Amino acid sequence: MEWLFWYLVLAMAAIVILTFLVIRQKHKLKNLENLLKHNTSRLEQLQVDFGRFAPQDVIEHLTEGDGEYAPSNRSVTVLFADIKGFTRMCDKMDPATVVSILNGYFQCMTRAISRHHGVVTEMMGDGLLALFGAIRNNPWQVQDAVLGALSMREALKEYNEKLKSQSLPELSIGIGIHQGKVLAGIMGNYQLSKFGVVGDTINVASRVEGLTRLHNVDLLITEEVRLKLDDRFRVKKMPPMMVKGKEGPVITYMVES
Amino acid sequence: MSRNLNELDWSSPILPAVADREWEATVRKFMGMVPDFMTRVSPNGWLRVMMLKGVNVKAAEMPGNLMDIATLVCSQENACRFCYGIARTQLKFFGYSDRLISNIEQDMLMAELDQKDLTFIRFCRSLARSNPRPSKAELDRLLEFGFSPLQVTEMAFQVARQCFVNRVVTFLSPPPMHGLERLPDSFFGRLFRPIIARILRAGGYTGNGSFEVSDNPFAHIMKALTGLPAAVFFQEGIEGAFASTVLSQDLKVLMFAVVARSLNCSSCGTICSNLAQNTGFTVEEYVNALSALKCTRLNDQEQLLLAWTRETVHYQTGIMQLRVKELSTQVDNDRLLEAIGVAALANSIVRLGILLE
Numbered sequence: 001m002e003w004l005f006w007y008l009v010l011a012m013a014a015i016v017i018l019t020f021l022v023i024r025q026k027h028k029l030k031n032l033e034n035l036l037k038h039n040t041s042r043l044e045q046l047q048v049d050f051g052r053f054a055p056q057d058v059i060e061h062l063t064e065g066d067g068e069y070a071p072s073n074r075s076v077t078v079l080f081a082d083i084k085g086f087t088r089m090c091d092k093m094d095p096a097t098v099v100s101i102l103n104g105y106f107q108c109m110t111r112a113i114s115r116h117h118g119v120v121t122e123m124m125g126d127g128l129l130a131l132f133g134a135i136r137n138n139p140w141q142v143q144d145a146v147l148g149a150l151s152m153r154e155a156l157k158e159y160n161e162k163l164k165s166q167s168l169p170e171l172s173i174g175i176g177i178h179q180g181k182v183l184a185g186i187m188g189n190y191q192l193s194k195f196g197v198v199g200d201t202i203n204v205a206s207r208v209e210g211l212t213r214l215h216n217v218d219l220l221i222t223e224e225v226r227l228k229l230d231d232r233f234r235v236k237k238m239p240p241m242m243v244k245g246k247e248g249p250v251i252t253y254m255v256e257s
Numbered sequence: 258m259s260r261n262l263n264e265l266d267w268s269s270p271i272l273p274a275v276a277d278r279e280w281e282a283t284v285r286k287f288m289g290m291v292p293d294f295m296t297r298v299s300p301n302g303w304l305r306v307m308m309l310k311g312v313n314v315k316a317a318e319m320p321g322n323l324m325d326i327a328t329l330v331c332s333q334e335n336a337c338r339f340c341y342g343i344a345r346t347q348l349k350f351f352g353y354s355d356r357l358i359s360n361i362e363q364d365m366l367m368a369e370l371d372q373k374d375l376t377f378i379r380f381c382r383s384l385a386r387s388n389p390r391p392s393k394a395e396l397d398r399l400l401e402f403g404f405s406p407l408q409v410t411e412m413a414f415q416v417a418r419q420c421f422v423n424r425v426v427t428f429l430s431p432p433p434m435h436g437l438e439r440l441p442d443s444f445f446g447r448l449f450r451p452i453i454a455r456i457l458r459a460g461g462y463t464g465n466g467s468f469e470v471s472d473n474p475f476a477h478i479m480k481a482l483t484g485l486p487a488a489v490f491f492q493e494g495i496e497g498a499f500a501s502t503v504l505s506q507d508l509k510v511l512m513f514a515v516v517a518r519s520l521n522c523s524s525c526g527t528i529c530s531n532l533a534q535n536t537g538f539t540v541e542e543y544v545n546a547l548s549a550l551k552c553t554r555l556n557d558q559e560q561l562l563l564a565w566t567r568e569t570v571h572y573q574t575g576i577m578q579l580r581v582k583e584l585s586t587q588v589d590n591d592r593l594l595e596a597i598g599v600a601a602l603a604n605s606i607v608r609l610g611i612l613l614e
Contacts, residue, residue: 137521230549
């Protein structure tokens with residue numbers, strides 16, 4: 001009978017140990033699940049926060065694909081905008097006021113651009129670079145860019161009213177639009193990278209934006225852009241001008257409406 | 258893309274519910290209940306039939322569990338709060354645990370999901386998103402994992418069908434079915450889960466038996482779907498949409514063309530161009546209409562609907578529902594309802610067209 005007693009004791013002990021192990025494993029699993037849930041929500045938050053630094057579609061490609069964003073040559077419409085006389089304004093004003101004016105300006109302009117399917121990919125000082133058709137196929141990219149620029153013109157009028165009511169100086173901008181092939185992709189190194197585009201199209205758009213000062217207008221488009229516009233848009237031809245990096249003179253048009 | 262059901266934007270209903278006893282009886286017979294959105298599509302003959310069939314098409318080739326997953330993934334990808342809630346509820350009735358559902362939603366590499374399932378889920382996401390359009394390599398990968406060509410075709414159909422349902426529901430914005438969503442976790446839900454699951458699995462649209470490709474503009478897609486209930490579903494939908502007189506033929510052709518252009522589907526683009534010529538467009542009129550998204554052959558309300566069509570390809574739910582709400586003040590209800598159906602149908606057909614290129 002004694003052996004039966006010890007057999008039962010051993011069996012009980014084994015059951016207790018097994019139960020303990022199962023409970024411990026379950027506890028561990030629960031902790032791991034909580035940790036996973038916590039990290040998942042942190043990652044999602046990070047993705048939302050990261051959206052302020054790069055276009056959302058690019059982030060989704062990076063986080064949901066294999067971590068690569070294949071560079072490609074695409075036809076893109078590039079919009080460059082710059083505040084005229086901003087450096088002078090900075091010298092005369094309180095830095096906090098300058099930053100506040102600039103932030104308000106970028107907010108209005110970004111809203112106007114995204115309403116017309118554009119993406120602001122860079123803000124450099126008082127300048128901004130917006131792309132149409134860089135991330136998604138957009139057969140209406142040229143019209144969108146010009147409509148976006150016209151919206152920017154309207155948005156600036158409203159913003160200037162607000163600045164005026166606060167006794168702050170009004171802003172005036174120059175916008176240049178060009179269309180052509182660019183190389184789009186994630187550029188940089190392991191420490192610092194960004195979604196960007198490179199190519200002559202970007203340079204031309206930037207030079208055309210510069211021409212707005214010489215022609216004393218706010219919105220210029222190139223011949224390539226004008227050819228793709230329909231009769232909704234009223235444009236006026238400007239005298240051809242030489243720009244840096246181009247052999248011949250560049251023909252531009254001012255968009256009236 | 259939000260992973261959480263409660264984080265999805267959702268507006269109040271956009272078009273009114275219209276009582277139609279005969280229609281409600283038909284819906285009840287097929288579904289056992291009358292969901293709110295069925296009363297909002299009731300004024301449009303072809304659309305309401307498509308919605309009734311589209312909410313539950315029986316899989317002919319694919320395992321039912323993968324079809325369930327595809328429904329969930331597409332609803333999540335299209336951020337359709339209503340459909341996403343229903344898809345989750347359905348999976349719970351079928352016995353999926355919360356953890357497994359969460360793994361599917363997050364594409365997690367867990368023990369319950371193998372590489373084959375994950376590849377399938379990614380394909381569903383890719384086609385639903387179509388940005389960029391799914392590549393041939395993605396299709397080949399599915400075949401490599403042992404799916405048959407007809408199974409892959411059914412997979413694509415399932416995504417296209419769900420994109421259709423998601424779009425119609427999102428654009429109409431019916432109130433989410435909170436009561437139904439809570440049911441699987443309730444006492445009675447748990448008690449009757451096996452019976453409910455059996456009823457859900459037993460139902461579903463199976464096509465009309467024999468099928469012949471009709472002389473419809475997208476016959477090449479129907480041909481590819483032959484052998485599946487999908488073929489009947491989309492063929493009847495296209496025939497119904499083009500036979501309807503609520504919107505002009507001109508607008509419907511242009512809406513398909515706009516979606517084809519947005520998704521860069523050259524074969525669908527060619528079909529639309531031929532359709533436009535048959536409808537009486539000159540080449541110049543058609544090119545100008547597509548370029549400016551304006552056309553003198555359309556009336557004022559139809560002009561607004563044409564410009565809106567491009568926004569239906571990729572959208573954010575909250576912004577889109579605001580946009581449809583704005584349209585509902587400018588366009589009469591019958592036209593808007595049909596335009597919602599045509600836009601949803603065009604998005605699904607062109608997504609299938611892309612895969613055949």
